[in-house]
Amino acid sequence: MTSNTLVSVKDLSVAFTQAGKTNLALDRVSFDIKKGETVALVGESGSGKSISALSILKLLPYPAASHPTGEIFYRGEDLLKADEKTLRKVRGNEISMIFQEPMTSLNPLHTVERQVSEILKIHRGMSDSKARERVLELLNQVGIHDPESRLNSYPHQLSGGQRQRVMIAMTLANEPDLLIADEPTTALDVTVQAQILKLLKDLQHERHMAMLFITHDLGIVRKFADRVCVMTKGQIVEHGPVKDIFENPQHPYTKHLLAAEPKGKPPVSDTTKQVVVEAEDLKVWFPIKRGFLRKTVGYVKAVDGIDVAVREGQTLGIVGESGSGKTTLGLAILRMISSTGKITFNGRDIQENSWKEMRPLRRDMQIVFQDPFGALSPRMSVSDIVGEGLKVHFPDLSAAERDRKVARALEEVGLDASTRWRYPHEFSGGQRQRISVARAMVLEPKFVMLDEPTSALDMSVQAQVVDLLRDLQKAHGLAYLFISHDLKVVRALANDVIVMRQGKVVEAGRAEEIFDNPKTDYTKALMAAAFRLETAPEGVVSE
Template sequence: MTILQIRNLSIALPKGADRPHAVEDVSLELAAGEILCIVGESGSGKSMSANALMGLLPEGVRPVKGSITYQGRDLLQADEGDLRALRGRDIGMIFQEPLSALNPLMRIGAQIAEVFEAHRLLTPVARQSRALELLHEVGLPDPKKAIRAYPFQLSGGQRQRVMIAMALALEPKVLIADEPTTALDVTTQAQILKLIEDLRRKRNMAVIFITHDFGVVADIADRVIVMQHGRIVEEGPARDVLLHARHPYTQKLIAAIPGPGGEAKDDKQGAPAILRVRGLNKIYKTGGGLFSSPRVVHAVNDMTFDLHTGETIGIVGESGSGKSTAGRCLVRLVAPDSGRVEMAGVDMASLSGADLRANRRRIQMIFQDPYSSLNPRSTIGRILTEGPVSYGTPRAEALARARELLELVGLDASAVTRYPHEFSGGQRQRVGIARALALQPDIIIADEAVSALDVSIQAQVLDLLADLKRQLNLSMLFITHDLRVAAQVCDRIIVMKQGRVVEMGSADTVLTAPEHDYTRALLEAIPGRDYERALKDATGVPACQS
């Protein structure tokens, strides 16, 4: 039975946008109990379609044609009061970034209770009781503790579960999930996908799941719609679209998915070691007070490895495994508690002041979120020249080098006069790469550098990093929670769990014949594993090569 219907929907963008319409002539139907995945890159119109359903379009963006019919009512004709009553009660929504969607100053229980309060349902005591039940239903490990916590005290996966609890509080008939697993590690992602699937079955709830990851589509979708530049270019049952994609754009998206298995690569371990890490430790102490002891977290526990010239080592693990802390210790954004980090015989871990500054330029970092790591008030030219100028390079020379770097990473040299907000996410990440190269380092640490990017943009950035590594003879540490990405770019892989290295070896060995149970669990949690096998059986070609 059809529960929701969109007919010929067009949504106009403000004057001066890159195209007239965010969504153009889109039609779709959603049946009760169905999971419909809408797939496309940033700017494809998938999230804008969902926002139109909820009456949450940005200012200056408006529907100019079509209808959205829910249980006989056209939502485009509903007033704000009707839409407010509809949100949460009939149609719930899970947003992509729970930390920005949750109020940082309110406890979790109060935020869930607020959903009932807004609809004038239940007593204050009953609201808290129902909030606790919901947190239990979505699988929070300690609901009684979580209900009293603030958002920053929960992990990313736990915050996403809270968002699901809030979206399900009023038992809606339709759930919209907008990229709810994009930035999560593979095991947490698998848990969230299973949770949504279980809740769908339990409540016969219809789900619109918005994503750019075809692995996710393979795991949960009944039907798939593929959008490009605001239009639907392909739709059909999930298996048909995944195994027999007709449209070139769909084929491109599928081809951009990194393969799950490692590829044989040249052995770099015969090359000299450019970085030697011995017994690296970092301990954090949190909490504690007059009557309680502080909690001790061994974020990095006795880490030891060598990085060879021209080699890429992947450091993989779940959130909280210590991989990002390790990277920050190596570049000395965080001071390690003990251990040695040797570059050219110099122990970076023991340096301070001018000595640290003089040697730090040899090891640079690409951060996960280029928007928050680039100063929004500085031009790209200033961002790229600050480092070299601070080390004594004349500004004119540094600016000329900045122009060269922009072209090297695939941007126009004229971008030096523009600001970060004028670029797409993939373009900003290219700026971040250019900044990391500005001091001509020997080693690059890429910390989740492609985790939030569309698969095709991700593939472009990975190809760019591989080209730059060859051209500049760089060595690289690639920190990621995505084992498919690690398989594509890394020579060797280090697997971390709770601060410790549990497995280390060639990418091919670790990813195809893992020895540790934890590594095997990470591999099994990769979304779309069954699809990869089905595609290989059907065509004889892995997804990443089809």
């Protein structure tokens, strides 16, 4: 351990004991973090990245978790052997951590000021007035506009990017020597992601702070880290400077990760194909009501006069930041929320259809949601989940016929049909998303809305799901409405693209034109953030 080394992890193993059984989750992992450098831990879900990071601060669920081997030295002291008093001094003061999902990390009952100032009062013993001054200074440093107006805000009143900025302010409150960032940008739009990464890098240079950065996005690692450790199945299989790992990977798993980006091209755009779903001048306005009598004083124009056409065997990509109206547009087209304008499905006007009249059409209009774990009932087996729609739309099918259709649908999405008696928690994230796709496909629909279906998945699993969707489209002539903020995935799937901002279309056209030759500043900002991880042009994209 050199004098420049801040943290040294040596032969660290982690075991979890449950119901008398012990499983090894981490197997003799070793890495160092030097002062002022960024070390990235990369790998797929379940590889042991977060367990390694949580071990540094002893935040694992002890005593179920144990360390059969290993030492973690911070400034020469083994944290695994440190008492609680020493750990309290280190946690949040000398070593801080940003978690993946700020909405679940922030207390929904406490204001921004209370949550940030609490750290200052506990670790620095600051008075209320001094803490408030420091909170305002921190919020300003992390790029919260007009920080005074945000002091009394609650987490649900902030955007995703603003919540992550508040989390960063909390972690930097006591000027730590090491910042652990666990997937801090996974749930964010590409433009906000680029802003957060630049913010972290600027703060690191300013404070000469070390950083342990956990991610499955290799594009970020290439731009952001100094050294990288590649993890799989609880072990580090390759490590070294970022340039060496990316340009000359040695281990097969590293090569697999680097080759895992969604590839291939969508079918050629064909305007002669039959239009399956069409919308004209579609509007979804939500009234703003105020006062004792709840009078309407204005409207939130979530979707404001948009035209859409989705053709057989084609994919229309809808891109834009959170809050741009992408999902609202999709739900309106499916007649799941009220809207004005004309909506036709297979040439039939469905805008005025009642709920009862829409029910028979639901078989042909399906949806795959963003979070497969939240979309699948934990109380139902996979067989019941996939077969539920068959019971509704094909009530005359016998149990045996229904089971055959379920088995066939699971096999078509690449799952073993014998697993249909299991429950969702017994599957990985990628497998759960395949179950969601099977649930939609078992009804043999003509139109499928895909709402961020790959955003919660690892890069390699994303690529698999993209290939699956492309194969299913080719086999069944499906029309897709693909909603995403991941432009790399959209590029691999979509023939045509609509770019949305604040409920309006800012640019639309053939996918290759939008990606290769964007016309508007906003689209250029999205492309720059997605493909080069640069910050958006000033004033174009704002929090």
